[in-house]
Amino acid sequence: MERSFKKEVETLRIGEGDKFHGEGILAVTKALLQSGVSYVGGYQGAPISHLMDVLSDAEPLLEELGVHFEVCANEASAAAMLAASVNYPIRGAVTWKSVVGTNVAADGLSNLASAGVKGGALIVVGEDYGEGSSIIQERTHAYAMKSSMCLLDPRPDLPTITRLVEEGFKLSEASNMPSILELRIRACHVYGYFDAKDNVQPIYSGKNKISEAEFDFSRVCLPPATYSQEKHKIEHRIPEAIRYISENNLNERLDGEVTKIGIIVQGGIYNTLLRALRQHGLADSFGSSQISILVLNVTYPLVSDEISEFCVGKDAVLVVEEGQPDFLEQAINAILRKQDLNTEIVGKEVFPMAGEYTSEVMLRGVHGFLKEYSPPELDVVEALNEIDRLFAERDEARDNIGDNLPSRTPSFCTGCPERPIFSALKIMEKELGSAHISADIGCHTFAALPPFNVGNTVMGYGLGLASSAGLNPNFHKRVISIMGDGGFWHNGMSSGVAAAQANGNDGVLLVIKNGYTSATGWQLLPSSLRDRHGNKREMSIEKVLKSFGISWLKTVRSYSIARMVKALRKAMTTPEGGLKVIIADGECQLARQRRVRTQVAERIAQGRRDIRTRFGVDEDLCTGDHSCIRLSGCPSLTIKPSSDPLRTDPVAHVDNDCVGCGTCGEVSHAAVLCPSFFEARIIRNANIFDRLLWKIRRKVIAFLAPGSAMADS
């Protein structure tokens, strides 16, 4: 796991009267326990991975409360897990990364939402939208609408978030609809505080099991029940949800002095809005605003009366809604139209249609709205001018710096076992010509960025091989598909391997096995060496592949570039039909270092012999061409100014973060680059033999060296 939460887990035990300090996602975990949840499941992915990690570390506490925690195989299994709340009054929560995880879960969600729930069902989605996100920019909102699930988008402070977790369960029970709690990435990582409550022992749990099985055909997704379920949504569930939202004030109306204009905002971006208003001199640091604000902590279903009551009497209302389509703006317009209210709704005219509402976007949007619609009694002219000046000065500074600031794209870590695989691919391509690479989701997707620029399509997690099915028979050479071990277990073995075998796919599959779902923070996989309790596991990718009838199967250590090139060459050129699979085997270096570092420190402390390996470049041999960097891109293989006054180009240089994986040496060997690389093995706690040998060697070499007594020729 990315982080150990052993220390934080203790804070999950605090109760009434204590203050909880911590990260957003940890606070959600605490709120789940305060809500008397019986079971929790999910599939890891930023930004909700920590919720899973925390629960995994919190096992003793969960046992005391009788709460079951499950690491699901994928999001579809997590969604299906909520089936427990269909027939029985028990609360359950699952979590994943949205929107991609919600896509995977969609089948289960449709059926769950159709059947309806008796016990509260909460889905915590980490909305990975906007800056730095590596996924498709779509809205979870569409799922809530099409499947009739409540969508909670709380104000991003811990008291509101934790309150909405508890309300989410109650809302789900009141309406029989599952609730989705949507948390943006910054809210997941927000550090703050709230007043804790006691944890609640669930009524039914591992400690007090359900004794009777319920059969209720109306909950089964088969006609005619399916049709009546849909009717039940319209006639009963949605109205009940609206009643609950309204009676319990889940949305917040914050009235200001100004009567002519107002703002409706999604809860999750309220803080950004408030800062923009403060920058206009219209709000203070405690949330008191001169313009009235309606904060939608529940964005689906909307409470029509709340909307119309807020808008009535106002000339214009700004709708602050992130993403597209503008579901809220359209819905609000429809509500006003039906009530024959003429308040003008302003939204995407002053805000961008797509993309994240960062502070700058918000500031410009609010600025645009006020410029046009600010009533005369509101004195904002000076503030508006000041903001114009601010942006003008910023743009000038930006021009002066220039637009060529070096960008920092993510890349493989120092010593990453995936780097040499792509070096090998590049070397193979030099020989056999370029290939079509169907990439997959994982750290290995970074191969599409410099310096490798490898990977033609990415279709989804575990879908690398499936996405070659159409091209392979139509392409002049075998298509190479990539799949990580995470993607393999998530769905790739069936959607990819089994399907390819059944359809006679003649392509090449490269399975990248590093032992963890590393991009999300080193969660364990079925094929990880040990489970989270430290017990050995028997599930293996090789065994699965063999049982599927794959006969061309090679496992290559990922750092052995020459052998990998050979295997790739063979796979591409062998006359043998059927799927050819190469498993590139190399443990995630970050995980390995974390383990090895403590072991080595122990050995050293005990005075035992240990060899540390590091690579280096002979500066005077490096001609500054940087081919080695273009074939590796290791962060510790960098450049430095040449100390040779005749050379103006910087030379390659290995910095002290080097973990000695040897990829740079292997690359320079396999690609026949240059003789500048050396490997240095440093013997620590050297024994007497080592030291004696070293003494002799040092003396003899000094004697043989040019300029010594032996003299130069």
Place this chain on the structure above:
Amino acid sequence: MHNPEVVRPITIQVSAIGGEGGGVLSSWIVNAAKNAGLPVQSTSIPGVAQRTGATIYYIEIYPVSIGSLGNKRPVMALYPGVGDIDIMVASEIIEAGRAISNGFVTPDRTHLIASTHRVYAIGERSDMGDGRYDLKRLNDVAASRAKKTYFGDLREVARQNGVSLNAVLFGVLAGIGHLPMKLQDFRGAIEVSGIAVESNLKGFDIGYDFNFIEDRKALVHRVIEEEDRQNSQVAFGTRIREDFPKICHEILTEGVRRLINYQGHAYVEVYLDRLSSIIKKERKVGGDGKVTAETGRQLALRMTYEDVIRVAQLKTMPGRLERIRREVKAGESEPIIVVDYLKPGIEELCSILPATFGGYLANWAERRVWAKRSNFGIRLKSTTILGYLLLRALAGLRRWRCGTYRYLEEQKLIVNWLKDVDTALSMSGEVAIEVVECASLIKGYGDTYQRGLENYNSIREKIIMPLLSGRLPAENGGDAIANARAAALGDSEGTRLDLVLQEISNLVAHSPSE
């Protein structure tokens, strides 16, 4: 900013690079505020960015204690705001530039703390020549955009003291005195984390007491420790001084030093003779020696081309072992084993064979792909006596170097290049400099060398020759060469160069002087 509120949250942004400990720094800041009983909120964008990308942490601290606020609770933002940052901490100088570009540094309020070292981005590192960002513009803008700047090579400070950079930055942040926390609140944050407490406190104290004017000067002095040049007794000093203008002295002295080490005094005579004829020509056309100086630099590099003999020589240089020991931080009592990654092939063999054999073998291999591609991967332990002796024996071949195939080939290329320079000088100094610079395309080993040579030859054939023979209009000359060279260095696949050359050959075809 227009703002009636006197008390408002203090906003801090930390811009770091994945793996630099920005997250730990941000948690220290949060804990320091917590220790002082102040409302604090922080958030971050780690995600994939933590894998070597830029990472951003944003923190707000409300300067009134939670206790005295009663039921009131400040609403704190999750995004850094344009024009709304009090303290900006950049763990590397480019990140400071990015913050300025984003509007997070403004003259009315932002204190900008930055470590001035560089962590090169992939685009800068993978450039075929020198792709480093020029910091000059950034430095100028930074000074005018911040309320106050605190710039220093804090990574070097951390290194020299054996502490981590984020601890030093934390100390600096506390030391500039713009946060409402006390010294013990800051130190307590490090103590409570329980990890590497002693070293981090040491780093903190160094940062806290860092004097940005005095310490920076001292630091620069220490960093620019010139390489030891014991052999600074310059041979041929008199000839250089008498035959060449001052502008050439430094470079030629370096060139001479390099050539003596490479092949000996007789070879230096060749070097200086070649340059003498260039300076004569340059003086004749009224030049100040700039072309000769640059030719001197390139010629020294070209005449010391890297053959097997040179590689063996440099791998057995006295002092190499100690340099490696320093670089890899081997302790006093720690023996090391150095393994050199060598992969000689036919080409390397040809380079040390006598001209006739070498030529024959090279021709034979040229027609056989397998032979051309044959290499023998050797991992030579050069710290063993046998390994070292082997390298010394190879280095000893230098007494026969002047009869080798590679030597003759290189000299042919050099002579032709110098002839071009000579002709170009009669056209203009600008064109001549461009012709000289083209030598920089030929570098590296194996495929890299071959590709460089091919690029050089096509530029020579398609631009330089037409230009010198008058088939290409002279006014386009210098630029055309420079563009082609930039294209050749711009992508390793050669597509950009092909495009540029195509354009030029169209020009040649349409040229009226054709």
